Amino acid sequence: MERPRAIVCISAHWTTRVPAVISTPWPELIYDFGGFPDELYRMTYPAPGDPILAERITLLLENQGIDAGLDKTRGFDHGVWVPLKLMYPEADIPVVELAVQPHLGPAHHAAIGAALSHLREEGVLILASGSATHNLRDFFGRAVGSPPLEYAREFDDWLSEAVAANDRESLLGYMKKGPHAPNNHPTPEHFLPLFVAMGAGDNGRVLHRAFTYGVISMAAFAWE
Structure with a gap:
């Protein structure tokens, strides 16, 4: 797979009422788990955010009739930084996180993907992180x-x-x-x-x- 210019990561560990996108320039890490060895809580993944891409995502969604908003304070949860630390350990690719809406179901999330599909032509990797x-x-x-x-x-x-x-x-x-x-x-x-x-x-x-x-x-x- 070619190296992407940016990554949009949809994480199971961030749920919101309507689609939300992290627009923080330098998101911190969220260690949203417990009971693991101390080494895990000392791990870092200092990838930059991409506020411009985050705003574009909200526009692409809204153009398809999907309400969306920006979150300027949230950091990356482990659904983002754990897989990316293995995929791109240098942490030098901009990352934008997108939340899921459990109450809205599969078709809603497929529509989100369709609205963002054009980003792939621009070298943006759409990464789904769940199980x-x-x-x-x-x-x-x-x-x-x-x-x-x-x-x-x-x-x-x-x-x-x-x-x-x-x-x-x-x-x-x-x-x-x-x-x-x-x-x-x-x-x-x-x-x-x-x-x-x-x-x-x-x-x-x-x-x-x-x-x-x-x-x-x-x-x-x-x-x-």
């Missing part, structure tokens, strides 16, 4: 290498097949069509970023498949 399965009630007490639970594996198989087949109708209706969907996503926020990426591209493909702790799918997808 293909996310039932933390079954996470605790399991070893990192535990085999996947049957309900999680079945949903992960269905999701990968639907993405590869570009079956958008099934994906948008995942809560009814995806096997064990309510069990895999008791709350929707970790699945919704996927629809922004889907809406911003055309044909989907599977980049990676794996499980950790037997319940969290590490699947990754791309739309081209």
Whole structure:
């Protein structure tokens, strides 16, 4: 993948009533987790923001009838800086974070992606940060290498097949069509970023498949 000139990251860890975009020039990090080793809280990712791009995003959304606003104080949550620290460790690419709206559903988020699709032609990477399965009630007490639970594996198989087949109708209706969907996503926020990426591209493909702790799918997808 070519190096992007900027990154728009849709994070499951920021939820708002209407779409919101971080417009801070130098966002701080938010360590929005607990109970981990001290080293994790000392990690940094000093990537710059992009206030001009943030304003453009709100205009692109509003042009499609989607209300949007700017947040000039928020920093990057771990849904942004954890993957980017691995992808672009130099932290020298401008990053703008976009929130999800759990109460508005998949079609709303696909429409956000469609509104932002033109940014891809300008070298902007649209990065969706969430999780293909996310039932933390079954996470605790399991070893990192535990085999996947049957309900999680079945949903992960269905999701990968639907993405590869570009079956958008099934994906948008995942809560009814995806096997064990309510069990895999008791709350929707970790699945919704996927629809922004889907809406911003055309044909989907599977980049990676794996499980950790037997319940969290590490699947990754791309739309081209």
